[in-house]
Structures are given as C-alpha cells and as structure tokens.
Amino acid sequence: MTQLANEKYKLKLFKNSSDNILFWVSISVIFGVIENLLPRFFFIKIGFSYVPILLVYRRLKNKEIVVIFFFKFLITNIMSGVLFSHIALLSFSSNFIACCLFLILKSEVFSLFGVSIFISFCSNLSQLLVYGVIILKQKIVDPFIIPIFVLSVITGFISAFLTKLIEKRIIIC
C-alpha cells in the first residue's frame, strides 16, 4: 500500500491468486471478529465481514471470490467454536447465497448500495428458511419477511456506506 497525495492510499491487488485470497480472507475475518466484539443492538448483525468483499469483488476472479467465502465461513466458525452446530448451517446458507449473488451481480449496472441491500436481504431470508425448514421443521418466513426487509435495508445501507467511505481513502487497482 502506498500513500498518495490528499491522504489517499493506493492498494495494489496481488498478481498471484492465492496471495489475494489470503489477504482478503484475513481482512474479512478481522472485520468479522471486530463486529463480534462490538455490542449488538438486540440481535442485529450489520455484516462488517462483507465490507472488504464489497470493496473488491468486482476486481477479483470468480474462483477467488468462491475460495474467499469458503475460508471466511470456515475460519469465522472455527474461531467462534460453532463449526459443527446449527449456527454453522445458518452461516453456511447465508455465505453460500451471498457468494452466488456476488458472482451474479458483478456488473457495473448495479450500485454498491443496491448490491449490498439485496445480498443482505437474500442472505437473511436464506437463514430464516434454513432455520425454519431444518431446525424448526416449519415454514416461519411469512411473519418475519417485512421486518427482515427493513433490517436488510438498514444493514445493507450501513455496509455499503462503510465501503464507500473506505473507497474514498483507498484506491484499489
């Protein structure tokens, strides 16, 4: 990372795929760990670990995004000690949906805010579906779908806003 004028930094992506994966997985996990340390408002998780991925997903290869998501899921669940529990299943569903959507929504047609809110909504919905179908064995989505939409708009907006703030300071090339 090199410092430019106007307090801006220039961050060059690695040429080697595995270096890129290692770097962005670690950044993503750090963001996730910081989020876990912060006090939560009720049960709401903003999803800070998606911020680094939002920052670079358009510049990374599809294969790199998939591997980053896999390791992010693995490391965060090992670190929180829930890898072989139901929570890991919820985490896997949301990571899987988010990964697929990041691959699909790579086009410049969509804004960061739109992508972030949409991914937030879909990953929350997938968690609720998995929780209902596999854990409770009931369909529980209907009463929660509107609150989930509202929460997704808030959390998705915050994630995208943070990404934009970082983008203002760091130029990734």
Add this chain to the structure above:
Amino acid sequence: MSFYHKKHIVGDLFLFIFIVLIITGFYINKTKYSNELAVKVIFNDIEKIYDISKDNEISLKDGKIKIVIKDKKVAIVESDCKQQICVYSGWISHPGEQIICVPNKLFISIIGRDKFDSVSQ
C-alpha cells in the same frame, strides 16, 4: 467521488422489483394456505386432528378436560390438573404454538400448511 451515480438507477430498480416479487410470492403463498391450519390433540397416545376454522368443543376424560376451538384459536378452558398451567396458557392460533398439560399427558399444537380433509385418527 459521489456516493451514488444515476447510471445505477435501472439496475437497483431491478433488484428492488426482485425483492418485492419475493415478498409478494411469500404473501400469496400465505393467503393460499392460510385456511389449512389444524389443531393436533394427543391424549392417551391417541392423536386427533381438528379443523381450526370450525368452532368446536372437545371433551376429554369424561368431561373433566374441555378444549375449545373458536375464531381460529384453541385453548383448554377446563382441566382437573392441580396447577392449571394448561388453562393459564390461554389461546393459541399460530403454527408451532403448543399447550401441554403434563399431569393429564395432553398435548395440543397448531400444525400448518399440510393438507387434510377434516378429522383423522
């Protein structure tokens, strides 16, 4: 650098419409199956399923336990158990809600979304 470019409006509108379609899909599904809730009553290891939309009064244990189904809700209104916890549980109406009377080995729950005729045993 601005936070939002006008060129993204079409793409974001598409995503928003997609979200609205998902929500609408769930609501249509809910309306379609909303009348298919049922009351499952397990007493003495015998399971009975009642239609929640039909008002009904069920007497068990020679009338010592009285279960009432009314306005798509169900409650135990009378029971001979000591602590009356099942009676104090009140009315239940949503799928997954349960009333359990441990002394009488009675279990009532609302089950949903499975197709049934009327009463089965």
